[in-house]
Structure formats: structure tokens, C-alpha cells
Amino acid sequence: MRHVVVIGAGQAGSSCVAKLRNGGFDGRITLVGAEPVPPYQRPPLSKAYLMGDMALERLFLRPESFYAEHNIDLLMGRPVSGINPVDRVVTVGATELHYDELVLTTGSVPRRLPPSIGGDLAGVYVVRNLADVDAMSPRFTKGAKLVIVGGGYIGLEAAAVAAKLGLQVTLVEMADRILQRVAAPETSDFFRKLHSDHGVDIREGVGLDRLLGDGAVSGARLTDGTVLDADFVIAGVGIAPDTALAEAAGLTLENGIRVDAHGRTSDPFIWAAGDCTSFPYRDGRIRLESVPNAIDQAELVAENIMGAGKAYHAKPWFWSDQYDVKLQIAGLNTGYDRVYTRHTDVDSVSFWYYRGPELLAVDAMNDPRAFMVGKRLIESGKSPAPALIEDPITDLKALLKL
Numbered sequence: 001m002r003h004v005v006v007i008g009a010g011q012a013g014s015s016c017v018a019k020l021r022n023g024g025f026d027g028r029i030t031l032v033g034a035e036p037v038p039p040y041q042r043p044p045l046s047k048a049y050l051m052g053d054m055a056l057e058r059l060f061l062r063p064e065s066f067y068a069e070h071n072i073d074l075l076m077g078r079p080v081s082g083i084n085p086v087d088r089v090v091t092v093g094a095t096e097l098h099y100d101e102l103v104l105t106t107g108s109v110p111r112r113l114p115p116s117i118g119g120d121l122a123g124v125y126v127v128r129n130l131a132d133v134d135a136m137s138p139r140f141t142k143g144a145k146l147v148i149v150g151g152g153y154i155g156l157e158a159a160a161v162a163a164k165l166g167l168q169v170t171l172v173e174m175a176d177r178i179l180q181r182v183a184a185p186e187t188s189d190f191f192r193k194l195h196s197d198h199g200v201d202i203r204e205g206v207g208l209d210r211l212l213g214d215g216a217v218s219g220a221r222l223t224d225g226t227v228l229d230a231d232f233v234i235a236g237v238g239i240a241p242d243t244a245l246a247e248a249a250g251l252t253l254e255n256g257i258r259v260d261a262h263g264r265t266s267d268p269f270i271w272a273a274g275d276c277t278s279f280p281y282r283d284g285r286i287r288l289e290s291v292p293n294a295i296d297q298a299e300l301v302a303e304n305i306m307g308a309g310k311a312y313h314a315k316p317w318f319w320s321d322q323y324d325v326k327l328q329i330a331g332l333n334t335g336y337d338r339v340y341t342r343h344t345d346v347d348s349v350s351f352w353y354y355r356g357p358e359l360l361a362v363d364a365m366n367d368p369r370a371f372m373v374g375k376r377l378i379e380s381g382k383s384p385a386p387a388l389i390e391d392p393i394t395d396l397k398a399l400l401k402l
Contacts, residue, residue, distance in 0.1 A: 002027035004305060005090050005097050007080050007245065008105035009033025010042065011291055012274030012298035014061045016103055019302035021070040027100070029072045032092055035129060036077030038064045043291060045133045046157040047321050050140070051164065059130070083249040085267050101305050104257060104265070104272040105298060106242040108289060113149065113235045118211030123232040127154050128239070139232045142166035147220045147230040149208050151178030153320045155236030156191060160322040163198045170228055171200055172220070174207035184339045186351045187363045191322065198323060241276045241287060254278050256287045261311035263301035271305065273298040281314055286332070290318050315379055317371075328368065330375035331361030340386040342370060350374070352389050359383040369396055376400055 040059040048054035082091045090097040110126040113119030125136040151173030177188040212219040241256035252258045252266035256278040274294035278287040318329040336353035350370035353361040362374030373396040
């Protein structure tokens, strides 16, 4: 009986084992996770769950009974200590699991503030897993002073929850503007105003010099000399692919675990999917940090383990919820040189990224029609004239027929 072992019990891992079993794989399946709970959704952690609007049980991707009913062995709260690719053995504590095929869905790990600047003080948090959010949530009390380091989507989502709960929030971004790495100035301007209107104090173009406190954080000194009081701090300074096991096993790395178009690593019996991987995309390679990619790539790997021989064709899209705004992003804006704005009503706007005549990506705020049409246009390789995009009279759906 063939045995598939999947390491990493997040969205990708859960999707892979479900696809294997639902696709007719009749061998043994084992899903190994370091956290002591069944696979769960991560996006709501910094939004609905932190806000208190989502119960723990609603986070779970599937009922725990699903795995037993589908003869999938769950090993939760069991971090993997090593992989022996020669003998095809995974070591989990005192247990050795022999595999025929191994799938790495280890995801990513948050970058933390260095201990040398106070990153190890009590009261300094990251937002990555359930334990992180459970640890910080009691501090979200009205009037508490929160300093957020990093103006990416995680930092902004945490700021939105904190502001809605009545905390005093200061967000510090070392770059010239929030979202500088991932979005155009137009999108940065939109979210800066949104947060400012909700009372968030955004400091751009200034870095963190160090955190202050004796054992526990009590403040933050910025590079311009400003000192901020803080009851607690959230670091939202990015994530990195979790490649420790892959590296120790001798797999090839390249901005993550390098896989081919089928999801196979440099070892013919080891596959990988999700945030931890880099894969072929157009004329290069990319790594996508998104739930849709984790699901699609993991399901494709499951199919290829069963012999499908399919290549992965990513269709990048992302989302973020802040206050009453839903941001939906289609495509990748890398290399854009122009941005065109489409206003549909007072509460909805979209920004369309072009490189020369080519449509690359769309940021849509409370405009699901712009997102869906933009996504379909990008996937089909169609690039409407920008004048049509900017004209509010244009029927976006009609552009799909051009």
C-alpha cells in the first residue's frame, strides 16, 4: 500500500490530502502538523477571529471527523524533526514514518524584530497562527496603546480591528508609504485616508530604532527620536518561506523550495505546494503568498501523485478586509508603469495597472465587478484601452467580448 505523508497542516496540506482521497487514492495518507488543532483558515485570524466575530470551530477547514471518515491519519501537535530522503523516512518525535511520496506544505514563518532592539520583550507579538492571536487578544481593550511596526496588509488589518475596538493605534512604516512593496501610490493613499479617518496615527518614512522596557515592552523609540508609549506591539514586517526541513534534507532552494511545473522538488519522491514554494511562472519563477495558490497548487500536486502529469498555471488573486472595505486584487502588478483609476460610486474605486499596453493587475475596493472582470481579462490575455476603463459609462462585462 502506497503511503503519502504530508508535512504542514495548513490550507495547502488539508487541500492536498482531501484531493488525494476524493480523487480515488486508496493508499495510506498521513497529515502531520506542528499545531495541536486540525487545519484551519489563517486569513480570519487578523480580522474576524481577532475581532471576536468568529468562533474557533468556524476557523476549521473541515470537521475533525472528516479526516477519520476518509481514513486520513492526523498527527497534530507533532513537529517533524527530520527527513531522510535516502531511506524515505520522516521522523516525528520517536516515530518514524516511511513514505512513498512526501509533500511539503510547510507554509511560511513571520519575520520577528531582533532581540537586539527589544524584539524579545514580553508584549511583542506577530500575527501568524492561532496561538499568536490567542496570546494577544486579551490586550485588545478600549484605550490600550498599540504600536504596529510595518505597513503591509497584516499590519493594516490588525490596525483596523484595534481601531474598531477603541484602542489608540500608531502604525510605523519605514518606507515612504504604506503598502509600498505591493501596491501603487493610489492604493496606499486610499488606505492611508481610510485608517486616518478611523483615528489610526500612521507614521511613514520613519523606522523603529528600538523597543523600550524592562522585561516587558513599554514604548518604542523611532529613528527620528520620537518616543511612543506602548502597552503592546505587533510586528508586521513580512514572512519568509519555511524551508528549514527542505534545506536539511538537501532539497534545492530558490526563494523557497524550488519545484517544477508539476510541483516536484529536486528529489523525485518529494513534492511541495503553497507559500513555501517557488515555481515556474511565465518566463521566470515566483512565490505566491495566498490562499488560492495554496489550494490550487496543493490539489494539482495531489493529482500528479495519482499520475495526472499536469502543469501548474497560476492565476494570482488576493484579498484584504479592513473596516467596511473589501480589497480584491487580481493579477500581479510587477513592472507596471501606469495606473488608471475607475470610479463607479462614492464607496467603490478600482486601480488598473498597465505596462505599456498590457493590463497586469487590478486593485478593487468594494467593487467586485471590477475585480471579476479584471481577473478574467488578465487570465485571457486581454488588455482594454485605458480610456474605456476610466470611463464610468463603460460596461465592464462588455470588455470581455472585445
